[in-house]
Amino acid sequence: MINKLIDKIQKTQAPIVVGLDPTMKFVPEHIQKKAFAEYGETMKGAAEAVWQYNKAIVDAICDLIPAVKPQIAMYEQFGVEGLIAFQKTVEYCKQKDLVVIGDVKRGDIGSTSEAYAVGHLGQVKVGNTMCKGFDEDFVTVNPYLGSDGVNPFIKVCQKEKKGIFVLVKTSNPSSGELQDRLVKSKEAGGSDRPLYEIVGEQVAAWGAECMGDSYSYIGAVVGATYPEQGKVLRKIMPKSFILVPGYGTQGGKGADLVHFFNEDGLGAIVNSSRGIIAAYQQEQYAKYGAENFADASRAAVLDMKEDISQALAAR
Amino acid sequence: MINKLIDKIQKTQAPIVVGLDPTMKFVPEHIQKKAFAEYGETMKGAAEAVWQYNKAIVDAICDLIPAVKPQIAMYEQFGVEGLIAFQKTVEYCKQKDLVVIGDVKRGDIGSTSEAYAVGHLGQVKVGNTMCKGFDEDFVTVNPYLGSDGVNPFIKVCQKEKKGIFVLVKTSNPSSGELQDRLVKSKEAGGSDRPLYEIVGEQVAAWGAECMGDSYSYIGAVVGATYPEQGKVLRKIMPKSFILVPGYGTQGGKGADLVHFFNEDGLGAIVNSSRGIIAAYQQEQYAKYGAENFADASRAAVLDMKEDISQALAAR
Numbered sequence: 001m002i003n004k005l006i007d008k009i010q011k012t013q014a015p016i017v018v019g020l021d022p023t024m025k026f027v028p029e030h031i032q033k034k035a036f037a038e039y040g041e042t043m044k045g046a047a048e049a050v051w052q053y054n055k056a057i058v059d060a061i062c063d064l065i066p067a068v069k070p071q072i073a074m075y076e077q078f079g080v081e082g083l084i085a086f087q088k089t090v091e092y093c094k095q096k097d098l099v100v101i102g103d104v105k106r107g108d109i110g111s112t113s114e115a116y117a118v119g120h121l122g123q124v125k126v127g128n129t130m131c132k133g134f135d136e137d138f139v140t141v142n143p144y145l146g147s148d149g150v151n152p153f154i155k156v157c158q159k160e161k162k163g164i165f166v167l168v169k170t171s172n173p174s175s176g177e178l179q180d181r182l183v184k185s186k187e188a189g190g191s192d193r194p195l196y197e198i199v200g201e202q203v204a205a206w207g208a209e210c211m212g213d214s215y216s217y218i219g220a221v222v223g224a225t226y227p228e229q230g231k232v233l234r235k236i237m238p239k240s241f242i243l244v245p246g247y248g249t250q251g252g253k254g255a256d257l258v259h260f261f262n263e264d265g266l267g268a269i270v271n272s273s274r275g276i277i278a279a280y281q282q283e284q285y286a287k288y289g290a291e292n293f294a295d296a297s298r299a300a301v302l303d304m305k306e307d308i309s310q311a312l313a314a315r
Numbered sequence: 316m317i318n319k320l321i322d323k324i325q326k327t328q329a330p331i332v333v334g335l336d337p338t339m340k341f342v343p344e345h346i347q348k349k350a351f352a353e354y355g356e357t358m359k360g361a362a363e364a365v366w367q368y369n370k371a372i373v374d375a376i377c378d379l380i381p382a383v384k385p386q387i388a389m390y391e392q393f394g395v396e397g398l399i400a401f402q403k404t405v406e407y408c409k410q411k412d413l414v415v416i417g418d419v420k421r422g423d424i425g426s427t428s429e430a431y432a433v434g435h436l437g438q439v440k441v442g443n444t445m446c447k448g449f450d451e452d453f454v455t456v457n458p459y460l461g462s463d464g465v466n467p468f469i470k471v472c473q474k475e476k477k478g479i480f481v482l483v484k485t486s487n488p489s490s491g492e493l494q495d496r497l498v499k500s501k502e503a504g505g506s507d508r509p510l511y512e513i514v515g516e517q518v519a520a521w522g523a524e525c526m527g528d529s530y531s532y533i534g535a536v537v538g539a540t541y542p543e544q545g546k547v548l549r550k551i552m553p554k555s556f557i558l559v560p561g562y563g564t565q566g567g568k569g570a571d572l573v574h575f576f577n578e579d580g581l582g583a584i585v586n587s588s589r590g591i592i593a594a595y596q597q598e599q600y601a602k603y604g605a606e607n608f609a610d611a612s613r614a615a616v617l618d619m620k621e622d623i624s625q626a627l628a629a630r
Contacts, residue, residue, distance in 0.1 A: 023430070024440065032442065041442035073427045077434035078441075079448035080402055083395050105423055107457065109487035109560075112388045115338070119392035125339065126393075127347065127356035133394035142422065144459040144482060146489030167459060172424035174461030178514065184497040184507055192499055195510070199493070245424075 001137045001162045002212035002219075002241065005099045006266060008066030014305045015261070017101060017243070018061060018297075019273025020089060021071040022050045026278040028290040031056075047081035050074075053293075054089045057277055058096060060294035064301050067099035069243075069271055090136055101243065102136030105167065107149040114152035122156040138163045140221055140243070143199050147206075154206060154218065163217030166203050168233060169196040171223025171246030196229060200236040207240045215241050215267065222260065224270065225251050231259035234267070242268045247304070248275030254311035261312060270308060276300045316452045316477045317527035317534075317556065320414045321581060323381030329620045330576070332416060332558070333376060333612075334588025335404060336386040337365045341593040343605040346371075362396035365389075368608075369404045372592055373411060375609035379616050382414035384558075384586055405451055416558065417451030420482065422464040429467035437471040453478045455536055455558070458514050462521075469521060469533065478532030481518050483548060484511040486538025486561030511544060515551040522555045530556050530582065539571055539585065546574035549582070557583045562619070563590030569626035576627060585623060591615045
């Protein structure tokens with residue numbers, strides 16, 4: 001799947017992933033009204049609104065981008081009905097030949113991580129039948145529990161030719177509270193380093209055993225909001241693809257992104273969520289109006305592509 | 316909800332939570348057969364088997380224990396159908412007046428954690444209507460993203476009178492890879508301490524603002540497999556309830572548990588999953604047979620209660 005992701009990035013010339021993170025305040029009123037008329041102001045109504053909203057955006061942008069990243073929390077908030085909309089979204093995007101990164105940030109003790117891994121990337125045995133669950137192409141994984149929590153995902157990836165992105169340095173303001181803490185070297189005389197570097201080294205080590213043609217299918221999450229750390233981590237994990245959230249609304253700019261990429265112009269894929277899916281709510285794209293929200297999203301994707309390619313050309 | 320949990324622990328004299336973590340290999344064949352006859356070897360068949368299995372166990376033990384802890388991964392592996400079984404299990408246990416701890420280990424950037432928090436503990440706005448999602452009483456939370464990822468849960472807990480348990484030192488063998496790393500003090504001359512102590516201090520600080528009658532509703536997860544660390548953390552977080560996994564199958568014993576409790580005999584609740592729900596598969600309870608699996612679970616709860624109360628009496 002990492003080979004497919006890279007192939008699609010090269011074909012679209014867009015190292016971009018669009019975060020399908022719908023909240024009700026992004027969904028245009030006419031879509032909400034229609035869904036509520038059919039199902040009432042219920043979880044089912046909310047899920048229908050979210051699904052119709054996603055579908056229109058995916059239809060409008062699927063030829064421009066290699067991948068989407070639905071954030072499962074935005075569906076899970078609507079309970080089981082929301083998760084049905086998540087599943088429909090994953091399936092629909094795969095039909096459109098998009099690579100689907102499930103932003104699930106799961107991670108637990110070994111036997112439990114195994115259940116998450118089969119549920120999201122693999123297959124589970126029911127009687128003598130193998131069944132697929134959510135079936136994303138990649139998922140994000142939380143490393144706080146150590147290798148026990150990550151290895152079950154790696155095993156399923158090897159079997160299913162899929163991949164993961166491990167949280168290394170997240171984009172949020174408080175990510176440093178634990179991730180930036182200086183950790184004592186285990187070797188005498190070794191220098192103290194921030195925790196995210198330790199995690200980055202683990203990602204590189206896990207990834208070395210899991211190579212696609214040119215990059216590993218064990219990637220990392222490093223926020224666009226921390227370009228200096230991105231520069232360091234790029235060197236620590238030369239063969240790992242970096243999923244870069246935080247562009248746009250969270251404050252990351254094109255120029256901040258260049259060090260996340262390798263010399264080959266690859267190695268990173270930049271996520272924007274609200275900046276694309278709720279573009280119509282921004283002044284810059286207000287002219288499209290709520291009715292044409294999907295056209296606004298398309299324009300925002302084209303602008304983001306231009307911003308990143310200019311930044312890469314200028315380095 | 317922390318007051319209710321403590322009240323129920325005192326009434327049952329059992330600081331015990333039973334992990335409802337069903338995998339197909341625990342579910343007796345007669346239950347699987349019946350479910351597959353009705354729904355086939357499908358996700359729906361698996362979910363039905365899991366639900367019938369849970370229901371029988373809950374019926375057999377609900378008068379003995381204060382709380383249950385369904386591990387959502389074990390349901391999520393069966394996709395949407397599994398999550399319907401999760402929801403049914405949560406609802407059923409609440410009807411039986413059990414406190415329900417959703418072991419979900421969620422945690423993300425602020426706006427995303429907020430979606431998880433409302434989906435699992437709170438209410439989400441759909442149009443002008445407030446709707447409830449999974450509606451557990453407590454959930455477990457991963458701290459790797461720092462306060463941004465935890466605060467939205469705390470806010471919802473304050474509003475809904477619910478609670479969380481933050482992962483501090485997990486029970487699995489590799490938990491030390493990150494959690495035990497020695498972290499440099501921020502103060503000159505301060506001593507280096509393991510990361511789990513830093514997280515424990517954060518839990519104590521968050522918890523101080525969120526007090527029930529005698530304990531905070533911001534608790535911590537500390538594995539029974541690490542009794543020495545439990546002793547230290549008990550002192551760092553005197554007012555936090557500790558959820559203690561790892562008893563039984565993972566290797567923790569009654570005697571390992573005493574330091575997780577305060578002098579008042581409170582402050583900890585010990586989880587056992589497989590040891591209770593799959594008791595009939597152990598030699599000690601084999602006499603019950605697969606048909607009477609729920610009776611075996613009841614016997615295992617009584618034995619666990621005795622083991623812990625003896626250990627507490629002997630200290």
